[in-house]
Amino acid sequence: MIKLHDLYFKPFISEQEIDTAVQNMVDKIANDLGDEVPVFVGIMNGSFMLVSDFVKKYPKACEVTFIKLASYEGVKSTDDIQRLIGLTQDLTGRTVVILEDIIDTGNTLDEVHRIFKNENVKQLLIATLFYKPEAYNKDFKLHYVGMEIPNKFIVGYGLDYDGLGRDLPSVYQLKTTQHMTNIVLFGPPGAGKGTQATFLKEKYDLIHISTGDVFRYNIKNETALGMLAKSYMDKGELVPDQVTIDMLNKEVEKNADANGFIFDGFPRTNAQAKALDELMDKTDSQINAMVALEVDDEVLVTRLLERGKTSGRTDDADEGIIRNRIKEYYNKTAILKDYYAEQNKYFGVDGVGSIEEITVRLSTVIDKL
Ligand code: IMP
Ligand code: MG
Numbered sequence: 001m002i003k004l005h006d007l008y009f010k011p012f013i014s015e016q017e018i019d020t021a022v023q024n025m026v027d028k029i030a031n032d033l034g035d036e037v038p039v040f041v042g043i044m045n046g047s048f049m050l051v052s053d054f055v056k057k058y059p060k061a062c063e064v065t066f067i068k069l070a071s072y073e074g075v076k077s078t079d080d081i082q083r084l085i086g087l088t089q090d091l092t093g094r095t096v097v098i099l100e101d102i103i104d105t106g107n108t109l110d111e112v113h114r115i116f117k118n119e120n121v122k123q124l125l126i127a128t129l130f131y132k133p134e135a136y137n138k139d140f141k142l143h144y145v146g147m148e149i150p151n152k153f154i155v156g157y158g159l160d161y162d163g164l165g166r167d168l169p170s171v172y173q174l175k176t177t178q179h180m181t182n183i184v185l186f187g188p189p190g191a192g193k194g195t196q197a198t199f200l201k202e203k204y205d206l207i208h209i210s211t212g213d214v215f216r217y218n219i220k221n222e223t224a225l226g227m228l229a230k231s232y233m234d235k236g237e238l239v240p241d242q243v244t245i246d247m248l249n250k251e252v253e254k255n256a257d258a259n260g261f262i263f264d265g266f267p268r269t270n271a272q273a274k275a276l277d278e279l280m281d282k283t284d285s286q287i288n289a290m291v292a293l294e295v296d297d298e299v300l301v302t303r304l305l306e307r308g309k310t311s312g313r314t315d316d317a318d319e320g321i322i323r324n325r326i327k328e329y330y331n332k333t334a335i336l337k338d339y340y341a342e343q344n345k346y347f348g349v350d351g352v353g354s355i356e357e358i359t360v361r362l363s364t365v366i367d368k369l
Pocket of ligand 1: 043046071077100101102103104105106107108109152153154155159160161
């Protein structure tokens, strides 16, 4: 992923794919033109990289020149095409091949045809490396198209976003979801995860997804996935990762325009962490951090015993059971800590102090993501 100015872009077309598309255009054009010496006309600025690669591959004699037009503002095509540098040589009787980096609405092409209307060229052929059929609203024939692409803004290989990105050798596409903050919230029993999740979700406008809640919701509402999960639970078997992931997927899809998610109670295994990465990838985003509340065992034991006095939870009443739950937690989560630490995404936060103090510590981490 790359950031240009304020926007995020993801890899879209590799150097190799571009090279193949350029080569195919060269082969077709060279074949069609026979012994004719064409004049290739690049439309600046965007086409400079294409023209350079194209003429290096062109197997026969040719001429190269440029005209300079401008139509784009930011990520939107405008109707108002400016002719910055026009034709500087007589092209009467010549075969002209326009080399465009990209054809979007076709407005630029309109201007190109206007320029050539009175030039008395033998023929005017249009070649474009990229073409967005959904955006094109003109009738001019496109003689050679390197690659058809969806109607999304791209940068790289000559194409820019407000000046940046032209130098990139491959092509990147504007991300549909811009910047999400996706956090895996972790902490041993008694660390205060639930309390902090409530604050963080408010403060950052995030969706809190607790796997336990999602399970209960799906089972209660007898959704297909809920029934599937229940069938395993009734047999005393673990619900397969895929079923859980499918449920999470639905939750994420339901909140497609969220600022991000707090995942709570998931992932618990390496396989789940990988599945979660894939899920995030589908939304054009990623897990930014595993934030773990770190609390000393003795403090946890005291807190849970205290809670046990009023919560009525039997598992909070027995010190032996509490210690075992804490030990279990560390055994199970060590792998996940490593998984995220390897990607520099593990953030341990001191979980001892007042609720407000801990929220501030967590915010310090999240604000930097
Ligand atoms: P059109 O006039 O709408 O066909 O757009 C043509 C010009 O707009 C191209 O020559 C580019 O300079 C610019 N353009 C169109 N689509 C994109 C894009 O996805 N990324 C960057 N520039 C673009
Ligand atoms: Mg252009």
